[in-house]
Amino acid sequence: MNYEGGKLEREHLLIAEGGDVIGEGPDPARRRRRWMIAIAAAVLVAVAAWWFMGRAKPAEAPRAPAATSVTVVVPGTQEADRRATGTGTLAARREMPVGVAGEGGMVSRVLVEAGQWVREGQVLATIDRSVQTQTAASLGAQINVARSDLTLAQAELERAQSLVDRGFISKADVQRRIATRDAAAARLKVSQATASEQRARNARLDIRAPAAGLVLTRGVEPGQIVSSASGVLFRMAKGGEMEMRVLLSEADLRGVRVGSRAEVTPVGDTRTFPGEVWQVSPVIDPQTRQGTARVALRYDPALRPGGFASATIVAGSSQLPELPQSALLSDTKGNYVYIVDGENKVQRRDVTLGVVDANKVAVASGLTGSERVVLSAGAFLNPGQKVNPILQKPAR
Structure with missing residues (x-):
């Protein structure tokens, strides 16, 4: 029993390796080979770790963000119109109101319309003058009567003067005939003056343009009764x-x-x-x-x-800074521009505008012309932001 148990124990100590059976006894050559393989593997692992560690870069410290580059201009001053x-x-x-200058009456015709050009003295409207025409005819007849009386008085005077030297007529009769002649002449002048007055009155029944110009309004129609109290019938623009x-x-x-x-x-x-x-x-x-x-x-x-x-x-006109419109910004507070100070930081500057045209704008107040003004991209900047200014010469 002891012999068989010991044999089994020895068989269990045998190790199969690569199909070879290794006995229980010590084998120095095999152990050295295993140790050499283990050492070589450890060296390879160390070399690989060193190689990978050498390729990895050390973490860099965070850099400060680069300053934004902006174009700036020093505008100076130019002579600019100051406009109100x-x-x-x-x-x-020169507006000319036209109304009735005479006694008035019923309007018979209106000869112009609003918007029409007229010359000086042109008839704008006429007033019925049937009664005034008869009066003028009567006065004309009176002139003829007065003229006949004057002719008769002058003839009698001349006959009396031819007879006074022969003693047929006294000088007193001649003087009476002279007075009669002078009275007839005066009556003729009165008749003529009365007729002239009536003609002038009749002429004033025509409403005429006081000067050449444009009719602006018409406030009268045919059949309307007008007088000097009727007010303005036409309005004209002189010339x-x-x-x-x-x-x-x-x-x-x-x-x-x-x-x-x-x-x-x-x-x-x-x-x-x-x-x-x-x-x-x-x-x-x-x-x-x-x-x-x-x-x-x-x-x-x-x-x-x-x-x-x-x-x-x-x-x-005055000396004012002028800027391109791209430099101008505005918000609820008004118009402003961004300038770059001595530390290259952006600062807001409120401005008042002067003359504005398609290409440029004059700054009435807020700038002296010596500042560095941001030309464009101002909407993307903030007050206090540091920038890299690039100076551009202003266009002249």
Whole structure:
């Protein structure tokens, strides 16, 4: 039993390796080979770990964001027109109301319409004159009677003068005939004056244009009874000349002079009409603190008296900075630009605009012209932001 148990124990100690049977006894060559394989594997693992660690880059410290590059310009100053803007109404520069100058009567004809051009003295309307015509005829007959009386008195005087030297007629009779002749001459003059007065009255029954111009309104129709108390029957614009009465603030009015150029734009029209200031109000309304500048305009059908319009008046010139419109920004607080200070930081600068055209805008206040102004992309900047300014020369 002991012998068989010991044999089984020895068999269990045998190790099969690669199909070879290893006995229980020590084998130095095999153990050295296993140790060498283990050492080589450890060296390979160490080399691989070193290689991978060498390729991995160390973590870099976070960098500060680069400053944004922006284009800036130093605008300087240029001579620019200083303009005043205002609104007002259109009117005839010289409006002429036309009414009845005589005794009046029933209107028989109206010969013109509103919007029609007329010459000086042209008949606008006529009043029935049937009665006045008969009166004029009667006065004409009286003139003929007076003239006949004068002729007879003159003939009698001449005969008396031829007989006085022969003693047939006294000098007293001659003097009476001279008086009779003079009285007949006076009656003739009275008759002629009365007839002339009647003709003048009849002529005033024709309502005539006092000067050449444009008929603006017509307020009478045939059959209407008119008199000197009837008021205005026609309104005319002398020569068709128009004007705009521009309301300006007290400060703006101070720079406006007679002869200042102006541009007028009627409401509902995209066209502008050139004009010239011909009168500046000498007083300021104490309630509105405004005054009136009257701008003379040439006639145009678009300039209708009573209409509303806006005007821009050149009120002198001054040295102002000018910028491209891309530099201008606006919000609820008003217009502003961004400037770059000495530390290259963006700062907001509120400005007041002057003349604005398609390419540039004059800055009336807020800039001296020596600042570095951001030309574009201002909407993407914030006050206090640091930038990299790139200077661009302003266009002249």
